[in-house]
Amino acid sequence: MARFRFREPSIIPGFRMAFGFTIAYLAIIVLIPIAGLFLKTFELDWATFERIVTGPRFLAALKLSFGASALAALFNVVIGVVIAWVLVRYRFPGRRLLDAIIDLPFALPTAVAGISLGWVYSPNGWIGRLFAPDIMISYTPIGVWIALVFIGLPFVVRTVQPVLEDLDRQVEEAAATLGARRFTTIRRVILPTLLPAILTGFALAFARAVGEYGSVIFIAGTGTGVTILPVLIVEWLAQRGHNAIALHAAAAIAAVMLMVSFAILLAINLIQAWSNRRFGRV
């Protein structure tokens, strides 16, 4: 039987150091804080834990957090692919500027974005007034969704763009000579090729949205009943002074959130690994 070989011979030295550094770094920055989170959670007795994570506010926040994040990431997939397509396939004046604008949500402090979005979409803001009073955007789940769309957009564009740039035009031409119309070519040839990149973009945008706090509190407001999990966590933390279990409750919510996120991201990664194995990485 072939023995498991940990270390492949390589002409490039430094495996020990690089691997050691990676593990140590991951432990300090990622694993230890997360372990602390779970330890704090375990200090709660089961009944209290259950009360916290089955309460109506928690469930509403859980639904809004993951629901709005998934919908926002999904929306970003559609818009992001279209934007990436325009940036890659067309040459027009201002293309570089548009390309740079895509990154703004990366760079802008999200609280600033939240304040701006909150105002623009408020009933007398520039865009909000077009919809009010029939559709209220700020201080509703729609507002939360818009904030999450805003912060997630660059992830999809930036993951799909390079793959689209590498896409062989001849593959499209081959489809055309075989009689495939434009739409058929997009559906059967281009989109399946982009799928791994789209999944990555979706996963990143989704993960980013689940963890978002800054912009959402401004567009959702406080005391409006529109609450996402991070906001709920902060609310618990605010009671730390006079509530003995506040810190533990916050940790419990965070731990549940972490596990759900991890399960979803793991599922996306598995789909990706499957598609890579099947189609080969190019």
Add this chain to the structure above:
Amino acid sequence: MDISIVDVRKEFGRYPALNDVSLTIRSGELIALLGPSGSGKTTLLRLIAGLEMPTAGTVLFGDEDASRKTVQERNVGFVFQHYALFRHMTVAENIGFGLRVRPRARRPARAEIRSRAVQLLDLVQLSGLEDRFPAQLSGGQRQRVALARALAIDPRVLLLDEPFGALDAQVRRELRRWLRELHDKTGHTTVFVTHDQEEAIELADRVVVMSQGRIEQIGSADEIYDSPASPFVFSFIGESSALPVVVRGGRVAFEDTDLAISAADIADGPARLCVRPHDVDLGEPGPGRVPGRVSLVRRSGAGRRVEVVAGKDAHRVEIEIPPDLSPSVGSTVGLGVRRWRLFPERAPAA
């Protein structure tokens, strides 16, 4: 069904890629478009396919004007140099793609598409690979799959763009012979682009030699090789050397030497004397022989290659001699020309 290209012109921006090209391809013929890069051969192929539209002129499939049809409507089989397979589809799905995307009314049943794919795989000698993905195939196998995919739609013409360009020499030779057999078996009108003269001459019924967006000559391998229409064709097909000469009253002179060559049918004036390496013999300097000096001697296969620098302007002439002769580098020699072609020098383009 014949394919006619009539006065086709194609410009990319202001740069003309094809200059008023006309060509008729007979039904069932295997034609090679041969030329160096930038000669317009690929552009011509893509125009026939409908992947490019001509700036002027028409492409006729039989009697109908194909230039008004889109690439989807033309029903051509196109094979790309780098295969352009759909890498997320199995081999069978790749081959069946052209049938799968037909409008419902003309689309065969799923099982029928599959059996057609299996049948075509058999034709390209890849039976049993129908459920592999392109990434799991070698280059030669991928190109055969690409060919099967192109044949699946029962194309009116098969167009191949440097089909063996990305393959190594041995696979290329094998596939070449195999493509010829396949063509003889299926009888598809076939046009392929190549920059490899050996490939063109060995494979094609007729060779179209192209240069700078124009057709230089159309002919069989023999015609192209034995009676090239221009110095370009002469030098592009096979090895050759050229010497500038002057024709006066049917006599040919290289610099001050009168060569023992008659040129009764060539008008007086400057001309180009083209020779092949094996049509020149090496001897002592003398009357009627091109004077020169040996600059390089090297063994080459069964013979010996000698490079001679001739005349005042040091024109290089490559000749091939039997291996038992071995002239020393630097010695003065005379070249006797056994077979040659004379081309009057074209007036310099305005």
